[in-house]
Amino acid sequence: MATPAVWQFYLRRLHSLAGIFPIGVFLLEHFFGNAFATRGPEAYNRYVEFLLGMPYLPVLEIGLVFGPLLFHGIYGLFITAGGDAFHPAQGLGARYHNVAYLLQRITGIILLVYISYHVWNTRVQAVFFGQHVDYAYMARYLAPTYEKAVYIVGILCACYHFAHGLFNFAYKWGLTVSAKAQQAMTYASLVVFAAMSAVGIHILFSFK
Numbered sequence: 001m002a003t004p005a006v007w008q009f010y011l012r013r014l015h016s017l018a019g020i021f022p023i024g025v026f027l028l029e030h031f032f033g034n035a036f037a038t039r040g041p042e043a044y045n046r047y048v049e050f051l052l053g054m055p056y057l058p059v060l061e062i063g064l065v066f067g068p069l070l071f072h073g074i075y076g077l078f079i080t081a082g083g084d085a086f087h088p089a090q091g092l093g094a095r096y097h098n099v100a101y102l103l104q105r106i107t108g109i110i111l112l113v114y115i116s117y118h119v120w121n122t123r124v125q126a127v128f129f130g131q132h133v134d135y136a137y138m139a140r141y142l143a144p145t146y147e148k149a150v151y152i153v154g155i156l157c158a159c160y161h162f163a164h165g166l167f168n169f170a171y172k173w174g175l176t177v178s179a180k181a182q183q184a185m186t187y188a189s190l191v192v193f194a195a196m197s198a199v200g201i202h203i204l205f206s207f208k
Contacts, residue, residue, distance in 0.1 A: 163193035
C-alpha cells in the first residue's frame with residue numbers, strides 16, 4: 001500500500017505534467033487562436049465558429065481544459081499552503097531561483113482569480129446566457145482601460161507561470177540535472193516568457 005509520501009510524490013509529478021500538458025498546450029493554442037484578431041474581425045469570427053462547431057466540444061473542454069485546470073489550481077494551493085515556496089535548484093544562484101519559484105506560487109494564485117473572471121465573461125456568458133462571443137463582443141468587453149489593465153496582469157502572470165513551469169517540469173522530471181543544464185533552461189524560460197508576453201499583449205490590443 002502506497003504511503004502518503006509516495007502519493008505526494010506522484011501527485012506532484014502529475015501536477016507538474018498537467019501544467020505542461022494539457023494546460024500549457026491549451027494556453028499556446030488559445031494564444032494562436034486569439035491571434036486571428038490581428039487579422040481583423042472576419043478572421044477571428046471564422047476561428048470562433050470553427051471552435052464552436054467542433055464535435056464533442058463539452059467533453060473536450062471538461063476533459064482537456066477545465067478538469068486539468070481545477071486539479072492543477074487546487075493542488076497548487078495545497079503546495080503553497082504547505083509552505084513550499086522555495087526551489088532548491090542550482091545554476092544562476094539560489095536567491096534567483098527562490099524568487100522565481102515564489103513568483104510561480106504568487107502568479108498561480110492570481111491566475112485562479114483571473115481565469116475564473118475570464119471564463120465567466122466569455123465562456124459562461126455564451127453557454128448559460130446566450131451571449132454570442134465574437135470579435136465585436138470582445139472589442140466592447142476589452143475597451144475600458146481597467147479591463148485592459150486586468151488582462152495585461154493576467155497575460156503576464158499566465159506567461160510567467162507557464163514559462164517558469166517549463167523550468168520546474170524539466171527539473172522535477174530529471175531532464176536538467178546539472179547546474180549548466182538548469183542555467184540553460186532558465187534562459188530558455190525567460191525567452192519564452194518575454195516572447196509570449198509580447199504576443200499576448202499585442203493580441204489584446206488587436207481587439208478595437
